[in-house]
Amino acid sequence: MTNLPLNIDLQQILLHWMNLVILTGGLYFLLYKPVKAFIAKREDYYREREMEAAGKLAEAERIHAAYQAKMDAADEEIHQAKLKAQEAAQQSAEEQLNQARTMAQQLLVHARTEAEHDKEQILRSSQRELRKLAAEATKKLAMEKDPFDHFLDLAEEGAKHEER
Amino acid sequence: MKQHKKALAVWLAAILLLLAGALLTGSPGRSESVQESMRDAVLHNLNQIDLLGLKTVNPGMISAFLVTAFLLLAALLLRILVIPRFQYAPGKLQMLLEEAVGLFDRMARGSSPHRFRFVGAYIFAVGAYIFVGTLFELLGIQAATTLGHPITLPAPLSDVNAAIALGTLSYLAIVSGGVAEHGIKGVGKALKEFSLPISMSFRLFGALLSGLLVTELVYYYVSLSFVLPVIVAVLFTLLHALVQTYVLTMLTALYYGEMSEPSHKPAKKRA
Numbered sequence: 001m002t003n004l005p006l007n008i009d010l011q012q013i014l015l016h017w018m019n020l021v022i023l024t025g026g027l028y029f030l031l032y033k034p035v036k037a038f039i040a041k042r043e044d045y046y047r048e049r050e051m052e053a054a055g056k057l058a059e060a061e062r063i064h065a066a067y068q069a070k071m072d073a074a075d076e077e078i079h080q081a082k083l084k085a086q087e088a089a090q091q092s093a094e095e096q097l098n099q100a101r102t103m104a105q106q107l108l109v110h111a112r113t114e115a116e117h118d119k120e121q122i123l124r125s126s127q128r129e130l131r132k133l134a135a136e137a138t139k140k141l142a143m144e145k146d147p148f149d150h151f152l153d154l155a156e157e158g159a160k161h162e163e164r
Numbered sequence: 165m166k167q168h169k170k171a172l173a174v175w176l177a178a179i180l181l182l183l184a185g186a187l188l189t190g191s192p193g194r195s196e197s198v199q200e201s202m203r204d205a206v207l208h209n210l211n212q213i214d215l216l217g218l219k220t221v222n223p224g225m226i227s228a229f230l231v232t233a234f235l236l237l238a239a240l241l242l243r244i245l246v247i248p249r250f251q252y253a254p255g256k257l258q259m260l261l262e263e264a265v266g267l268f269d270r271m272a273r274g275s276s277p278h279r280f281r282f283v284g285a286y287i288f289a290v291g292a293y294i295f296v297g298t299l300f301e302l303l304g305i306q307a308a309t310t311l312g313h314p315i316t317l318p319a320p321l322s323d324v325n326a327a328i329a330l331g332t333l334s335y336l337a338i339v340s341g342g343v344a345e346h347g348i349k350g351v352g353k354a355l356k357e358f359s360l361p362i363s364m365s366f367r368l369f370g371a372l373l374s375g376l377l378v379t380e381l382v383y384y385y386v387s388l389s390f391v392l393p394v395i396v397a398v399l400f401t402l403l404h405a406l407v408q409t410y411v412l413t414m415l416t417a418l419y420y421g422e423m424s425e426p427s428h429k430p431a432k433k434r435a
Contacts, residue, residue, distance in 0.1 A: 007222075007324065008324055008325060008328065009221075009222075009325050011219070011222055011330045012222060012225055012323075012325040012329075013325050013328055013332070014329075015221070015225060016225070016228055016320075016325055016326045016328075016329030016330070017329050017332075017333055019228050019229060019232050019329075020232075020289070020290070020293065020329065020330065020333055021333075022232060022236075023232045023236065023289050023292075023293055024285065024286055024289035024290070026232075026235075026236045026239060027236070027239055027285075027288060027289040028285040028288075028291060030236070030239035030240055030242070031239040031242060031243065031247075031261070031265070031288075032265055032268075032284070032285050033285075034243060034287075035247065035261055035262060035265040036265055036269060038250050038262075039262060039265070039266065040254050045251075045252065063176060087191045090329065102333050144403045155275065159199065
């Protein structure tokens with residue numbers, strides 16, 4: 001096989017091929033594959049860690065959101081309770097005010113009624129008093145001379161005087 | 165301070181002594197001329213090495229086996245001693261290994277998003293082979309030729325057979341992507357790129373050979389063998405190793421991605 005130019009030898013080329021095939025296989029199994037496997041293993045490990053961290057972060061965010069929701073609900077509840085208490089206080093105040101007004105009205109009516117009653121009583125009593133006085137006066141007058149006669153007497157006395 | 169000066173003096177004395185020894189001893193004489201040396205670096209028809217008594221092969225073949233043995237041994241040691249102790253927070257060596265694997269894996273995923281498992285493993289092995297193989301020539305491992313001459317083992321890919329083997333194997337890997345995705349049609353699609361194995365092979369061969377020739381040239385002359393090799397050999401070879409590794413792996417991943425891309429049939433217009 002030395003007839004080829006540049007001293008090319010096919011047998012030696014084949015030997016070089018064999019050498020390269022052995023080297024490729026040997027390096028693949030001894031170095032390339034294990035190192036790549038380790039790199040992949042480490043990538044998986046860190047990917048797993050990253051996913052774990054992401055999961056934990058998501059869980060923390062979920063818990064945070066849940067707590068936030070609870071806080072918001074509590075705030076709302078407090079706000080509602082406050083409003084309710086305010087309303088109740090306002091209602092109670094209004095009720096008390098209304099009650100006071102009613103009571104005042106009642107007192108006023110009662111006072112008026114009483115005043116009316118007193119007035120009537122006073123009037124009745126004064127009428128009775130007047131009647132009594134009139135009766136007494138009448139009685140007194142009746143017991144004394146008849147005024148008409150007295151008048152007539154006086155009138156007669158007057159005529160006599162004029163004739164004089 | 166005094167100790168530092170003493171150490172410096174000993175170091176300089178050792179350098180001078182070795183230089184004098186090298187110059188005075190002389191050379192046994194060159195076994196080949198620079199022309200022969202350069203020619204043999206390209207053709208390998210002179211300096212061949214006996215492969216366990218079975219066949220005489222180019223020195224690059226021995227380099228290839230040594231590089232493969234070294235890589236597999238290193239991988240085995242790493243598999244047994246280092247990988248089981250990997251931590252989620254990586255140390256320096258773990259980071260280096262992960263980056264080496266991750267680099268080719270990302271390249272495969274980027275170029276061939278639909279099918280990247282096989283091509284990732286392939287370009288990882290080929291990348292390691294080209295990088296370590298190119299740096300291998302820095303070690304200057306000696307071997308004896310069949311003629312009895314000593315020879316420094318070159319980078320495996322400076323041998324044309326190794327470059328052709330790698331180029332054609334990469335082409336086959338690319339074709340396999342097309343076949344896996346499109347069946348028999350994928351072969352036709354890949355055959356359109358018939359120049360690819362040739363260009364891949366000879367790109368590698370040319371790049372590695374040019375480095376080898378420059379190094380041969382520099383080392384041929386003793387006077388150029390001081391200081392200069394630090395730049396020529398170490399820096400150039402390092403840069404060279406990185407560039408060649410990147411180019412071949414990137415091209416393989418790119419073509420593989422192109423071949424294995426699912427076909428998007430345009431919807432037929434209804435009359």
